[in-house]
Every structure is written in C-alpha cells, then in structure tokens.
Amino acid sequence: xxxxxxxxxxxRMALIEAxxxxxxxxxxxxxxxxxxxxxxxxxxxxxxxxNDVTAHAEMLAFTAxxxxxxxxxxxxxxxxxxxxxCIMCAGAxxxxxxxxxxxxxxxxxxxxxxxxxxxxxxxxxxxxxxLADESVVMLQDFFRKLRS
Numbered sequence: 001x002x003x004x005x006x007x008x009x010x011x012r013m014a015l016i017e018a019x020x021x022x023x024x025x026x027x028x029x030x031x032x033x034x035x036x037x038x039x040x041x042x043x044x045x046x047x048x049x050x051n052d053v054t055a056h057a058e059m060l061a062f063t064a065x066x067x068x069x070x071x072x073x074x075x076x077x078x079x080x081x082x083x084x085x086c087i088m089c090a091g092a093x094x095x096x097x098x099x100x101x102x103x104x105x106x107x108x109x110x111x112x113x114x115x116x117x118x119x120x121x122x123x124x125x126x127x128x129x130x131l132a133d134e135s136v137v138m139l140q141d142f143f144r145k146l147r148s
Contacts, residue, residue: 017044031057041065058089084111104135
C-alpha cells in the first residue's frame with residue numbers, strides 16, 4: 001500500500017521528468033508509472049522534439065509501462081503526472097484500466113475534468129493537487145520565458 005510519503009516521492013520523480021522537458025524547451029510535464037512500489041516507466045513531454053502532438057508525458061509513459069508489463073492493461077499501477085491530464089491522455093488512461101492517477105497542477109483550460117462526460121475508467125481513483133505549487137511554478141516560468 002502506498003503512503004502519502006511515497007506519493008510525494010513519486011511525484012518528485014515526475015517533477016524531475018518535467019525539468020527534463022523544460023530543459024529541452026518542451027512544456028514541462030513529467031510522468032512516472034509505479035507498480036508494486038517500483039517505477040516501471042518515466043517520461044516527459046517530447047511533442048517538439050518528436051514533432052508529434054501525441055508525445056505527451058503520459059502517452060509515452062503508458063507505452064513504456066505496457067511494454068514493461070507485457071500487457072496493454074496497467075492494472076494495479078499508479079500514474080503520477082505533474083499536470084492534470086488532457087482529454088487525450090485521460091482517454092488513453094481509460095483504456096489502460098489504470099488503478100490510480102495522482103496529478104499535481106490542475107489544468108483549467110485543457111484538463112480532462114472540463115469534459116462534459118466522464119472519461120476515466122470507473123475503477124480509476126483520482127487524486128489531484130500533490131506538489132501542485134512546484135508544478136505550477138515550473139509551468140509559469142516556462143511560459144514566461146517562452147513569451148519573452
């Protein structure tokens with residue numbers, strides 16, 4: 001069973017991934033997927049590097065975790081992501097049947113919670129706001145730098 005301390009630890013690992021995206025001049029979003037208390041996938045946004053609008057941190061992490069697990073289903077896995085997933089990523093999470101999603105900052109404009117109908121699998125537990133301040137600061141700094 002994961003604890004609040006381990007949730008924070010894994011979110012900090014996602015923040016390290018977000019910093020990697022930031023360093024590549026990508027929108028700084030990072031993700032890790034955990035199974036049985038162990039990180040099985042790490043990823044960060046690579047949409048600019050790969051010239052691929054689907055190369056979100058979550059999507060890349062789902063692919064890596066599925067390969068690790070040898071299954072398209074990510075049962076008993078938790079996704080830690082620094083920003084609330086978009087509709088595309090939440091839809092992909094639905095198909096993985098992921099057990100739990102923990103995100104940092106809310107995305108008021110493009111987050112999946114703005115959708116008119118439920119997107120996550122009914123069994124998926126959702127928790128938001130973990131280390132949100134750190135996520136928000138990195139995102140705001142990135143976009144401030146981008147605009148100047």
